[in-house]
Amino acid sequence: MFKENMFNNKEKIIFHIDVNSAYLSWTAVKLLQYGDESVIDIREIPSVIGGSEENRHGIILAASIPAKKYGIKTGEPIYSARLKCRDLVVYPPDYNWYVKASNALYELLCEYSHNIQRYSIDECFMDCSHFKENYKRMAMKIKMRINEELGFKVNIGISTNKLLAKMAGDFKPKDCIHTLFKEEMAEKMWALPVEELFMVGRASAAKLYKFNINTIGELAKTDLKFLISKLHSHGKLIYEYANGIDNSEVRKSNYLEVKGIGNSTTIAYDVETMEQALKVLLSLTESVAKRLRENNSLCSLVAISVKTNQFDYYSHQKPLVSCTDSTIAIFEGVKAAFKEVWRGEKIRQLGVRVTKLTSNEYCQQTLFDFEKNEKERKLDKTLDALRNKYGKNSVIRSTFLHSGVKPLDGGTGSDQYYPMMSSLL
Numbered sequence: 001m002f003k004e005n006m007f008n009n010k011e012k013i014i015f016h017i018d019v020n021s022a023y024l025s026w027t028a029v030k031l032l033q034y035g036d037e038s039v040i041d042i043r044e045i046p047s048v049i050g051g052s053e054e055n056r057h058g059i060i061l062a063a064s065i066p067a068k069k070y071g072i073k074t075g076e077p078i079y080s081a082r083l084k085c086r087d088l089v090v091y092p093p094d095y096n097w098y099v100k101a102s103n104a105l106y107e108l109l110c111e112y113s114h115n116i117q118r119y120s121i122d123e124c125f126m127d128c129s130h131f132k133e134n135y136k137r138m139a140m141k142i143k144m145r146i147n148e149e150l151g152f153k154v155n156i157g158i159s160t161n162k163l164l165a166k167m168a169g170d171f172k173p174k175d176c177i178h179t180l181f182k183e184e185m186a187e188k189m190w191a192l193p194v195e196e197l198f199m200v201g202r203a204s205a206a207k208l209y210k211f212n213i214n215t216i217g218e219l220a221k222t223d224l225k226f227l228i229s230k231l232h233s234h235g236k237l238i239y240e241y242a243n244g245i246d247n248s249e250v251r252k253s254n255y256l257e258v259k260g261i262g263n264s265t266t267i268a269y270d271v272e273t274m275e276q277a278l279k280v281l282l283s284l285t286e287s288v289a290k291r292l293r294e295n296n297s298l299c300s301l302v303a304i305s306v307k308t309n310q311f312d313y314y315s316h317q318k319p320l321v322s323c324t325d326s327t328i329a330i331f332e333g334v335k336a337a338f339k340e341v342w343r344g345e346k347i348r349q350l351g352v353r354v355t356k357l358t359s360n361e362y363c364q365q366t367l368f369d370f371e372k373n374e375k376e377r378k379l380d381k382t383l384d385a386l387r388n389k390y391g392k393n394s395v396i397r398s399t400f401l402h403s404g405v406k407p408l409d410g411g412t413g414s415d416q417y418y419p420m421m422s423s424l425l
Contacts, residue, residue: 013135014250015126016157016169017109017142022122023049024060026101027091029151046070047089050078051266061093099294104150112142117250123169125162127250139177163246164189166198182244189244190217200238207231216242261295263287263301264351270309271347273308274339281334284352289327292354293381296322299354302333304340315351316341323358330354 019025023372027049028042032243042064049062058078070085082088109116110205115127131138139156146154157169168180180188195205197216207230213219219227220242227235240246271277281304292299303317318337324330334352348402 011160012127012129013132014159014162015128015139016165016167017124018155018169019122020153020155020174021062023093023098024064025152026098030097041092045089046085046087048081049092049093050090108145115250115252116277143177161246162248162250163198163241164244186243190215190220192216194219196240197238199241260353260355261288261291262351262353264305264349266349277338277347278335280350281338281352283332284350285331285334286327288352288354289325289330291324294330296360297357298325298360299357302330302337303353304334304337305351306347308345309348325360
């Protein structure tokens with residue numbers, strides 16, 4: 001049920017749209033659209049999205065509601081999930097399809113607002129202040145259109161700022177519209193465990209519990225000076241959030257606002273040489289750089305991760321000379337980072353991640369690099385177009401021929417977008 005609210009002229013109406021079980025829902029839509037009449041909706045059976053068990057990629061990325069009833073959780077090995085549910089069905093992720101689904105959602109939302117901030121691949125903020133008189137009806141209309149036209153369900157959180165709208169969007173039950181106005185905070189938010197507050201992670205929650213601060217309401221009533229003395233600037237931030245204070249604007253953005261884009265793969269055999277490792281890293285870099293360009297973003301920092309056959313894990317990062325979306329430029333940084341950190345052990349898993357992202361609308365280049373960068377950009381654009389049209393294996397680098405390394409397209413490892421979680425600002 002909705003509650004009527006009176007707004008002053010300065011208050012805004014902000015919608016937070018969050019796709020329910022995005023990866024699983026989008027996979028279900030794809031199967032229903034392109035499968036035959038015998039295809040069932042995988043959201044209605046015990047199913048998960050996960051990597052290839054045969055190639056040692058057995059981690060769950062998303063689970064259906066029926067699967068969750070068996071205690072199956074995101075991040076656990078598929079092997080342990082099968083022990084909980086013998087009939088579990090596993091589907092591989094398709095990140096190119098997920099980007100298309102995310103773009104379709106954004107395009108639909110653009111019909112209702114000119115000020116939309118893409119917060120992550122499955123979340124958007126919308127300034128809907130122009131719907132103050134009928135915001136409830138418009139929210140229901142948007143939700144129904146997404147379900148009918150795009151085939152998946154969303155939560156819509158509504159408030160006068162982004163923080164409270166996001167908190168409302170995370171409320172249960174799913175597939176619903178929730179409000180969280182300031183006069184509703186005591187009833188709907190303050191009784192929640194403190195870790196339910198945005199920006200309170202495990203470490204912060206553990207510290208707050210030591211101070212006997214167990215709920216969001218208790219945090220909201222804690223002395224601010226005490227929080228700052230214990231948690232510094234983060235203490236001030238979460239105090240303000242607990243009290244519903246957030247003055248950040250909905251920043252108009254037509255590209256996915258993500259903290260980083262990464263891809264990792266567990267290799268079917270142990271990698272023992274530098275040459276083998278670099279080929280795997282190049283394949284990972286190609287898939288990451290392709291999605292970076294699809295996201296209309298540039299990166300200025302690359303990171304590699306290594307897991308040995310003894311399950312030791314380490315990583316290393318390397319800043320780039322300038323912001324770029326070039327596969328070649330990114331791989332140069334990846335190669336340098338790997339050479340600096342690899343200890344010569346046998347490798348079970350490799351990962352590549354790019355961070356410090358900016359929009360590609362504005363890109364400063366030196367005069368000397370301009371010609372080379374333009375050639376690389378045209379090459380990347382051509383390769384992307386060919387692979388999108390004819391498949392990921394339609395064009396491959398000669399270094400992969402007879403190497404045993406297959407070009408990746410974002411579906412073989414724990415490939416994912418990393419949502420912007422540093423703050424709402």
